Amino acid sequence: MALLTVDRVEYEYRSAYQTVRAVSGVSAEFEMGRLYAIVGASGSGKTTLLSLLAGLDVPSGGSVCYQGTPTSRLDRDGYRLEHVSVIYQNFNLFYHLTVLENGAYPLYLRKMPRKEADALAREKLLSVGLTEDQLVRMPNMLSGGEQQRVAIARALAAGSEIILADEPTGNLDTENTENIVSILGALAREAGRCVIIVTHDPAVSAAADVVLHMRDGKLAAEGG
Amino acid sequence: MEQCKKTGGALRRLTLAVLWRRRGASLLLIAIAALGVFASTALHSLSARQEAAMAELERNARIQCVVTTAQGKNSNNLKMISVLVDMLLGARHERGCYLDEYVRDVRALASAPLDIPAETELRRILSFDSDASLSAVEGASIRLAEGWEESAFRTDQRVCLIPEGMEAQPGPDGALYVSTREKMTGVSVDLQVIGTVSGGPGNVIWCPFRVQRQEGVSEAFQVDSCSFDIGDNARLEECRAAIYETFVEPKLSNVGDFMTYGVLVQDETYLATMEEFRSNLSLLRVLLPVLMALCGGISFFAAYLTTRGRVREFAVMRSLGLKRGRMFLLVFEEYALLTAAGAVLGGLAGVLLEGGLSGGALIRAGAGLAVFWAGAAAAVGSMTQVNVMKLMRTEE
Numbered sequence: 001m002a003l004l005t006v007d008r009v010e011y012e013y014r015s016a017y018q019t020v021r022a023v024s025g026v027s028a029e030f031e032m033g034r035l036y037a038i039v040g041a042s043g044s045g046k047t048t049l050l051s052l053l054a055g056l057d058v059p060s061g062g063s064v065c066y067q068g069t070p071t072s073r074l075d076r077d078g079y080r081l082e083h084v085s086v087i088y089q090n091f092n093l094f095y096h097l098t099v100l101e102n103g104a105y106p107l108y109l110r111k112m113p114r115k116e117a118d119a120l121a122r123e124k125l126l127s128v129g130l131t132e133d134q135l136v137r138m139p140n141m142l143s144g145g146e147q148q149r150v151a152i153a154r155a156l157a158a159g160s161e162i163i164l165a166d167e168p169t170g171n172l173d174t175e176n177t178e179n180i181v182s183i184l185g186a187l188a189r190e191a192g193r194c195v196i197i198v199t200h201d202p203a204v205s206a207a208a209d210v211v212l213h214m215r216d217g218k219l220a221a222e223g224g
Numbered sequence: 225m226e227q228c229k230k231t232g233g234a235l236r237r238l239t240l241a242v243l244w245r246r247r248g249a250s251l252l253l254i255a256i257a258a259l260g261v262f263a264s265t266a267l268h269s270l271s272a273r274q275e276a277a278m279a280e281l282e283r284n285a286r287i288q289c290v291v292t293t294a295q296g297k298n299s300n301n302l303k304m305i306s307v308l309v310d311m312l313l314g315a316r317h318e319r320g321c322y323l324d325e326y327v328r329d330v331r332a333l334a335s336a337p338l339d340i341p342a343e344t345e346l347r348r349i350l351s352f353d354s355d356a357s358l359s360a361v362e363g364a365s366i367r368l369a370e371g372w373e374e375s376a377f378r379t380d381q382r383v384c385l386i387p388e389g390m391e392a393q394p395g396p397d398g399a400l401y402v403s404t405r406e407k408m409t410g411v412s413v414d415l416q417v418i419g420t421v422s423g424g425p426g427n428v429i430w431c432p433f434r435v436q437r438q439e440g441v442s443e444a445f446q447v448d449s450c451s452f453d454i455g456d457n458a459r460l461e462e463c464r465a466a467i468y469e470t471f472v473e474p475k476l477s478n479v480g481d482f483m484t485y486g487v488l489v490q491d492e493t494y495l496a497t498m499e500e501f502r503s504n505l506s507l508l509r510v511l512l513p514v515l516m517a518l519c520g521g522i523s524f525f526a527a528y529l530t531t532r533g534r535v536r537e538f539a540v541m542r543s544l545g546l547k548r549g550r551m552f553l554l555v556f557e558e559y560a561l562l563t564a565a566g567a568v569l570g571g572l573a574g575v576l577l578e579g580g581l582s583g584g585a586l587i588r589a590g591a592g593l594a595v596f597w598a599g600a601a602a603a604v605g606s607m608t609q610v611n612v613m614k615l616m617r618t619e620e
Binding site for chain 1: 234235237238241242245246536537539540542543544545546547548612613
């Protein structure tokens with residue numbers, strides 16, 4: 001069975017002035033151990049689809065299922081805490097916490113004792129190429145690439161089987177892009193996680209096992 | 225359970241660390257809470273002091289009443305009979321005709337010329353201040369013999385004060401006496417000298433107002449001046465009515481010669497001061513809730529402004545799986561800690577102002593803190609209602 005199943009998903013953003021259909025009739029399946037890329041122009045609905053996969057909201061039509069259970073019937077906070085990690089283009093780190101505290105934060109939320117949480121976070125932060133003395137710094141003292149590594153290490157430390165990345169290389173140079181893609185690829189293929197990346201970058205989509213093209217809220221084609 | 229405690233400890237330590245790293249904003253919030261609680265304590269304290277001062281004034285202020293002639297003139301030739309003074313002193317309770325419930329410190333003076341000693345005058349007094357010529361302000365100095373007090377003048381003992389240098393004769397008991405005889409009535413009485421007056425008039429003898437000149441005979445005599453104070457300032461109107469009824473509109477039941485008098489109640493300063501106190505207190509009572517509302521508003525805006533820049537942080541917390549309620553508690557805990565620290569500081573300053581710790585100060589600090597928490601809770605509650613989907617879409 002696929003880890004995540006998207007079945008004829010619809011989603012609309014409503015405001016007092018207009019209703020925008022962001023996702024329309026999208027169906028797809030996502031499995032463990034594979035790297036997926038969702039590509040498309042700005043406004044094509046790829047980030048909205050990623051948000052629905054993350055359980056930040058439920059679709060207005062169709063369903064997103066985690067191991068066969070619709071996210072609408074799940075405790076979605078618990079689902080995100082236990083099974084999903086999201087990596088953002090703008091890193092979205094806590095800028096008043098140290099690098100180590102950022103890495104360990106999901107573990108604190110999971111009620112892991114502080115010493116254990118810090119040890120695990122340290123291991124993951126070092127594994128993505130950060131140095132010991134960077135761990136006690138504040139995130140804004142690091143470069144963009146290093147901050148994105150902190151975000152990835154936070155996802156790694158959380159141990160989630162689903163890693164969703166929204167334009168993770170959008171603010172990075174070529175060298176850092178290659179590093180991040182390499183880490184995410186290894187997460188999928190070696191650590192057996194289900195990694196789904198929303199990207200504009202052909203270099204990133206080229207590294208994916210499956211590429212989903214979105215246009216005007218619909219899935220245009222599937223490659224890989 | 226232990227696991228949860230440790231985890232709570234980890235997040236709490238993180239909260240404390242974040243508060244320290246954001247110490248500028250933290251100090252601002254502490255200062256705002258401290259100022260709010262101090263201002264509320266100070267206002268309460270001011271209000272309490274006003275109330276205490278008002279009670280003190282009501283208890284101790286002397287509102288003087290002067291009995292005047294019917295024409296309203298304060299004359300030393302009042303021609304009031306001593307029966308009316310008896311009513312003031314409560315000596316006529318058995319006849320249902322008394323005023324001592326409404327008055328205190330009655331001062332009255334009655335004079336009669338004497339031919340013994342020659343060319344002297346006898347003045348009946350209730351207290352030294354019944355006669356202005358005995359006042360230290362007028363230069364008089366009274367020296368009482370050992371064992372005697374001014375209260376002797378409220379009794380009917382045959383005692384007196386004589387001018388220094390006046391001749392007195394020793395009696396069989398060793399005490400000094402002066403013999404007197406009223407010029408008009410020819411009644412004689414020997415008075416024991418219990419003190420002397422220097423600096424006063426040289427031809428006056430002062431004796432108790434109710435001295436019996438003849439054994440077993442009570443007398444009604446003419447009173448030259450009479451004044452007293454209101455007995456209980458809290459019952460000023462009631463006292464005034466009773467005094468007016470007796471002196472200005474006497475009933476048949478009031479024993480006397482049915483002459484009417486005027487009463488001048490010197491209460492203008494007292495009433496004006498009390499009115500000022502009442503006005504100040506009303507203002508303070510309005511200001512207190514206004515200050516509380518202001519504290520709540522300031523707390524709301526301070527928390528609102530400092531949380532507004534953290535919306536992305538809250539969205540990330542939510543995307544990491546933190547439940548909305550727990551996130552509210554985490555963020556609110558920061559503000560609760562800061563405002564509690566501020567309340568403690570403000571409360572301590574209030575304690576210093578009041579000069580000691582009181583239950584009232586604790587209640588006021590607690591009330592101030594509750595108002596700050598309510599304001600902060602409203603702001604944190606509104607700012608943590610973050611729409612994570614919207615945040616993600618902004619990224620797109």
